[in-house]
Amino acid sequence: xxxxxxxxxxxxxxxxxxxxxxxxxxxxxxxxxxxxxxxxxxxxxxxxxxxxxxxxxxxxxxxxxxxxxxxxxxxxxxx
Amino acid sequence: xxxxxxxxxxxxxxxxxxxxxxxxxxxxxxxxxxxxxxxxxxxxxxxxxxxxxxxxxxxxxxxxxxxxxxxxxxxxxxxxxxxxxxxxxxxxxxxxxxxxxxxxxxxxxxxxxxxxxxxxxxxxxxxxxxxxxxxxxxxxxxxxxxxxxxxxxxxxxxxxxxxxxxxxxxxxxxxxxxxxxxxxxxxxxxxxxxxxxxxxxxxxxxxxxxxxxxxxxxxxxxxxxxxxxxxxxxxxxxxxxxxxxxxxxxxxxxxxxxxxxxxxxxxxxxxxxxxxxxxxxxxxxxxxxxxxxxxxxxxxxxxxxxxxxxxxxxxxxxxxxxxxxxxxxxxxxxxxxxxxxxxxxxxxxxxxxxxxxxxxxxxxxxxxxxxxxxxxxxxxxxxxxxxxxxxxxxxxxxxxxxxxxxxxxxxxxxxxxxxxxxxxxxxxxxxxxxxxxxxxxxxxxxxxxxxxxxxxxxxxxxxxxxxxxxxxxxxxxxxxxxxxxxxxxxxxxxxxxxxxxxxxxxxxxxxxxxxxxxxxxxxxxxxxxxxxxxxxxxxxxxxxxxxxxxxxxxxxxxxxxxxxxxxxxxxxxxxxxxxxxxxxxxxxxxxxxxxxxxxxxxxxxxxxxxxxxxxxxxxxxxxxxxxxxxxxxxxxxxxxxxxx
Numbered sequence: 122x123x124x125x126x127x128x129x130x131x132x133x134x135x136x137x138x139x140x141x142x143x144x145x146x147x148x149x150x151x152x153x154x155x156x157x158x159x160x161x162x163x164x165x166x167x168x169x170x171x172x173x174x175x176x177x178x179x180x181x182x183x184x185x186x187x188x189x190x191x192x193x194x195x196x197x198x199x200x
Numbered sequence: 201x202x203x204x205x206x207x208x209x210x211x212x213x214x215x216x217x218x219x220x221x222x223x224x225x226x227x228x229x230x231x232x233x234x235x236x237x238x239x240x241x242x243x244x245x246x247x248x249x250x251x252x253x254x255x256x257x258x259x260x261x262x263x264x265x266x267x268x269x270x271x272x273x274x275x276x277x278x279x280x281x282x283x284x285x286x287x288x289x290x291x292x293x294x295x296x297x298x299x300x301x302x303x304x305x306x307x308x309x310x311x312x313x314x315x316x317x318x319x320x321x322x323x324x325x326x327x328x329x330x331x332x333x334x335x336x337x338x339x340x341x342x343x344x345x346x347x348x349x350x351x352x353x354x355x356x357x358x359x360x361x362x363x364x365x366x367x368x369x370x371x372x373x374x375x376x377x378x379x380x381x382x383x384x385x386x387x388x389x390x391x392x393x394x395x396x397x398x399x400x401x402x403x404x405x406x407x408x409x410x411x412x413x414x415x416x417x418x419x420x421x422x423x424x425x426x427x428x429x430x431x432x433x434x435x436x437x438x439x440x441x442x443x444x445x446x447x448x449x450x451x452x453x454x455x456x457x458x459x460x461x462x463x464x465x466x467x468x469x470x471x472x473x474x475x476x477x478x479x480x481x482x483x484x485x486x487x488x489x490x491x492x493x494x495x496x497x498x499x500x501x502x503x504x505x506x507x508x509x510x511x512x513x514x515x516x517x518x519x520x521x522x523x524x525x526x527x528x529x530x531x532x533x534x535x536x537x538x539x540x541x542x543x544x545x546x547x548x549x550x551x552x553x554x555x556x557x558x559x560x561x562x563x564x565x566x567x568x569x570x571x572x573x574x575x576x577x578x579x580x581x582x583x584x585x586x587x588x589x590x591x592x593x594x595x596x597x598x599x600x601x602x603x604x605x606x607x608x609x610x611x612x613x614x615x616x617x618x619x620x621x622x623x624x625x626x627x628x629x630x631x632x633x634x635x636x637x638x639x640x641x642x643x644x645x646x647x648x649x650x651x652x653x654x655x656x657x658x659x660x661x662x663x664x665x666x667x668x669x670x671x672x673x674x675x676x677x678x679x680x681x682x683x684x685x686x687x688x689x690x691x692x693x694x695x696x697x698x699x700x701x702x703x704x705x706x707x708x709x710x711x712x713x714x715x716x717x718x719x720x721x722x723x724x725x726x727x728x729x730x731x732x733x734x735x736x737x738x739x740x741x742x743x744x745x746x747x748x749x750x751x752x753x754x755x756x757x758x759x760x761x762x763x764x765x766x767x768x769x770x771x772x773x774x775x776x777x778x779x780x781x782x783x784x785x786x787x788x789x790x791x792x793x794x795x796x797x798x799x800x801x802x803x804x805x806x807x808x809x810x811x812x813x814x815x816x817x818x819x820x821x822x823x824x825x826x827x828x829x830x831x832x833x834x835x836x837x838x839x840x841x842x843x844x
Contacts, residue, residue: 150298167582176298183680
């Protein structure tokens, strides 16, 4: 999630990291298969702003955590 | 059962307007805000509707029913202890798709339930139209639309709650895909008889597969090896369905079911980007955002000064006149001294605290409800990391500008104890409303606004330095930020007023009487010259180290009770009115005094809350830290001033 350009739509492929983190992201409505986009990122190694288009929620994620969300490109039929 | 008041529990995800709704039907009881996770403990309230007593409970916001966050543990233990007669699930209608995940989990409990679609106006603005009848059919429970901030729909909600309590209809738990259902059933059938069943067998089985409850693990390790093997097998089978841990599979089931229901019951119109979204993009911008933040906080400070200062002058006039007429007519008799004490106590409260206190509370409430605090946390996260904290502590610091006490209570939402201690040690250095009052009333009013602003910045700089020192002390390992950013909204005046009301009530009920009583007491003490004893004891510190008039010693005692008392007692102790202050002490002395009073010890309520929340050791540490900082800082001010 850290290396993708802002504003483009991706699909969550996998959430890595420990069980605690994993469960927390699930509870916040971030699941594999959801469409997400990077709204913008803070300067100075700050957190990034991730928008979940599937559930229409926005969360701020520390870089270390954003790194653990693996995304893949989406095919044309999903907007 | 029949004579017990029915227990109604309010549950919802953080920031869904649950507390606002709770307040509008239960009277002002809960603090509300637009920052996720502000209700940390539950609020209990007995209410009377149509001649019947109900016991309603506001639980902290929770994203799910898994006990991983401190607030969520409160929710879980509460549900199982109280055995509620009815669950009221409050939903942010503009986030329906995600919010339904918790709803589905709650349905699994099979307690009678009512679903509230709160902030329905916000949903409409986002272009979401919800078909309530369809949603009721899908969920099998009554659904009510409300806008809590405007009181819309609350009557209907109360009527629905009453009806639901009468009918006692238990909803049916949602059904998942066939393969998952098969395993749930299988586990239900083999649950041993002495297995700790929570709510019902199905819920217990699902939670066992998810591996959620500690009770389950303890049970398994102690008894029944064959059951453990079976459970492990079922978990593995569930896990294999999606090639993910079992808890993720179950969670995904809920996720997809929730999205399916959302799609079936809602129409979403694509709207063009609204003005508020544009504004949001601007204040969250990685560069401009910081600029806006500076403008917002500086503007806030300026505005308070602009409102407070003329108001202060205006309000002080009559009290000053009364004081002078008492002195002219009664001379320096005991009666005159006591009356002057009374007048200064009342007038001080009115004229010094109110002009600054209320505007500050108003603006703080505004920023909080608008959703700016979460944004400030996000923006400052990187900066906070350097200081050995993370963005999640930011709202507590900002809250601290209002009052340190709720700020320290709010540290409960921090996951690690280390972060809690460091944050709680730093909060007492934040100039709260009381200290801001002193800074504004003394420094800004007498020395000019730039001095006050400078003092403020110095104060924040000092906190940063202390954070760096504490970072050396307490080893730093950051769990990283996960923070929901709520939608930006126009705050409701009603909700801001509630917040002001809370703080004002506290002030009028506790602080003002102490202030008036203290002022009279001090008059009396000075009449019998007892204050000289206290002053003499404190003299080495007050005049020796800080170079202040000896008579200010006694004001420190009051400052420990409440910081603004020091300010008022200062006039009393020096025996002058507000306007003549600079004729008895110098500007340097004024600054030294303000600095010392600001830091020398957390006020009594702050210290007790630290004690209560984090223990005696941390409270002592906090007091010691404050005292040493106060001495060093005020001594430095004296030193620097002497160079010029």
